[in-house]
Amino acid sequence: MTHFPTIIQGGMGTGVSSWRLAHAVSELGQLGVVSGTALDQILARRLQDGDAGGHMRRALDHFPVSAMAERVWQAYFIPGGKADTDPYKSVPMPVRESPRELLELTVVANFVEVWLAREGHANPVGINYLEKIQVPHLPSLYGALLAGVGYVIVGAGIPLKIPEALDRLARHEPATYPLNVIGAQEGDETALTFDPSQFIGADPPPLVRPRFLAIVASNVLAASLVKKIKSGLDGFVIEGPTAGGHNAPPRGKMQVDAGGVVVYGERDRVDLEKIRELGLPFWLAGGYGSAEKLREALAQGAAGIQVGTAFAFCAESGLRPDYKRAIIEQVVNGDARVFTDPVASPTNFPFKVARLEGTVSEEGTYLARPRICDLGFLRDAYRTDDGAIGYRCSAEPVNLYVKKGGKPAETVGRKCICNALLATIGQPQRRKGKIEEKGIVTSGDDLVEIGRFVRPDRLEYRAADVLAILLGEALPQPHASGTAAAT
Numbered sequence: 095m096t097h098f099p100t101i102i103q104g105g106m107g108t109g110v111s112s113w114r115l116a117h118a119v120s121e122l123g124q125l126g127v128v129s130g131t132a133l134d135q136i137l138a139r140r141l142q143d144g145d146a147g148g149h150m151r152r153a154l155d156h157f158p159v160s161a162m163a164e165r166v167w168q169a170y171f172i173p174g175g176k177a178d179t180d181p182y183k184s185v186p187m188p189v190r191e192s193p194r195e196l197l198e199l200t201v202v203a204n205f206v207e208v209w210l211a212r213e214g215h216a217n218p219v220g221i222n223y224l225e226k227i228q229v230p231h232l233p234s235l236y237g238a239l240l241a242g243v244g245y246v247i248v249g250a251g252i253p254l255k256i257p258e259a260l261d262r263l264a265r266h267e268p269a270t271y272p273l274n275v276i277g278a279q280e281g282d283e284t285a286l287t288f289d290p291s292q293f294i295g296a297d298p299p300p301l302v303r304p305r306f307l308a309i310v311a312s313n314v315l316a317a318s319l320v321k322k323i324k325s326g327l328d329g330f331v332i333e334g335p336t337a338g339g340h341n342a343p344p345r346g347k348m349q350v351d352a353g354g355v356v357v358y359g360e361r362d363r364v365d366l367e368k369i370r371e372l373g374l375p376f377w378l379a380g381g382y383g384s385a386e387k388l389r390e391a392l393a394q395g396a397a398g399i400q401v402g403t404a405f406a407f408c409a410e411s412g413l414r415p416d417y418k419r420a421i422i423e424q425v426v427n428g429d430a431r432v433f434t435d436p437v438a439s440p441t442n443f444p445f446k447v448a449r450l451e452g453t454v455s456e457e458g459t460y461l462a463r464p465r466i467c468d469l470g471f472l473r474d475a476y477r478t479d480d481g482a483i484g485y486r487c488s489a490e491p492v493n494l495y496v497k498k499g500g501k502p503a504e505t506v507g508r509k510c511i512c513n514a515l516l517a518t519i520g521q522p523q524r525r526k527g528k529i530e531e532k533g534i535v536t537s538g539d540d541l542v543e544i545g546r547f548v549r550p551d552r553l554e555y556r557a558a559d560v561l562a563i564l565l566g567e568a569l570p571q572p573h574a575s576g577t578a579a580a581t
């Protein structure tokens with residue numbers, strides 16, 4: 095019988111569900127999931143911060159093509175770490191035909207994250223991507239496959255073409271992925287392509303094709319994926335609008351209440367009877383972080399639950415310790431507030447933001463930041479007048495966005511969540527030695543409930559505490575095998 099996890103620790107980008115968190119969860123027998131978003135930047139910055147503990151070096155030493163790992167190391171590693179006031183070196187922004195330097199960094203970074211999460215135990219580890227961030231998909235998937243990823247879990251879009259890409263990349267065959275280009279015309283070259291043979295050499299290691307789960311928020315999308323994906327769709331995460339991170343937009347016209355918060359209605363409720371009829375395992379997400387909700391999910395025929403918020407603030411998550419502590423303090427004092435912002439994210443998806451002083455959740459901090467776009471993960475590709483592909487982001491300087499054909503109204507309230515999310519995991523860019531990027535904390539509405547994991551004597555808890563409470567039983571013992579991880 096196929097074995098599935100009861101609890102999936104949801105992928106949390108960028109870098110919140112880092113290898114440490116996924117390792118802690120998988121080692122205890124549930125499914126730890128690393129975020130696959132922006133791993134190229136994250137690895138480059140960890141190396142520039144001096145690779146404390148030598149974890150990056152250890153993983154790089156297991157990458158199957160040592161010359162490639164070495165090039166990444168040489169390009170970014172700074173012994174002892176860069177000075178706090180120095181900026182991080184820039185990494186090329188993702189574009190359809192990205193330079194080899196970026197492709198190598200992306201493959202290696204995805205490998206490193208999964209390899210570290212798998213190190214020293216024999217349980218599966220997953221990786222999460224946002225479909226919307228399409229350009230890095232193929233090199234990212236390949237890097238994760240090389241490290242032996244067990245599950246690929248994709249949300250924020252329609253991941254129709256991921257299964258086929260996984261099939262091909264697992265056989266080291268060239269793969270393509272359609273890039274959404276606004277205004278594209280018949281005959282335009284828009285596909286993303288990736289050929290493993292240009293990276294892995296003549297004797298590639300055998301790879302196992304991971305399971306693929308799609309994150310959906312509607313019956314329509316679930317049914318259409320089952321119909322269109324002929325093979326290699328292994329299940330669903332059904333995510334409701336209380337979940338942290340990006341949420342699916344409400345069905346119909348986007349409505350906001352008097353406080354500017356996105357309103358969801360009856361039409362956004364997923365009919366689980368219809369999901370059951372599709373015949374694939376599913377996990378429920380969004381406010382399911384308790385033993386009672388787990389029991390409820392199992393009673394409704396789910397294989398289990400996916401939980402994010404409860405893990406986002408535990409000791410092993412990648413969130414900056416000062417932000418973590420401040421939010422836990424808010425929760426304990428009854429002051430925590432989460433807001434579903436309809437415009438913050440340039441993706442156009444509603445984005446959940448926790449209120450926290452000193453982050454761009456505050457209007458003043460947001461407005462004080464000069465608009466700069468230098469990471470570019472959330473840029474839309476569009477067809478330029480001369481038929482080429484251009485890239486624009488509604489959070490970039492307004493004049494540039496409009497010059498590229500964007501509408502001024504689309505820029506209102508947009509936040510550079512690329513820079514903010516990296517600042518949130520302690521990798522803030524510094525400009526001209528003084529301006530430091532400020533963070534943004536995303537969380538589910540369940541934030542107010544995390545107080546139950548905190549012990550009265552210290553404002554801290556671990557992933558194991560979350561699992562123990564969710565499972566309502568004694569913690570399973572870590573697997574003592576010490577089995578070597580990937581390669």
Ligand SMILES: Cc1cc2nc3c(=O)[nH]c(=O)nc-3n(C[C@H](O)[C@H](O)[C@H](O)COP(=O)(O)O)c2cc1C
Nearest residue numbers: 104105106107249337338339380381401402403538
């Ligand atoms: C900090 C944070 C970041 C998240 N980032 C992502 C992400 O990058 N990709 C994704 O598919 N889901 C993301 N999520 C959603 C979680 O994977 C999970 O589905 C959700 O949090 C479950 O609801 P809960 O927060 O009520 O437990 C994020 C959630 C949080 C709290």
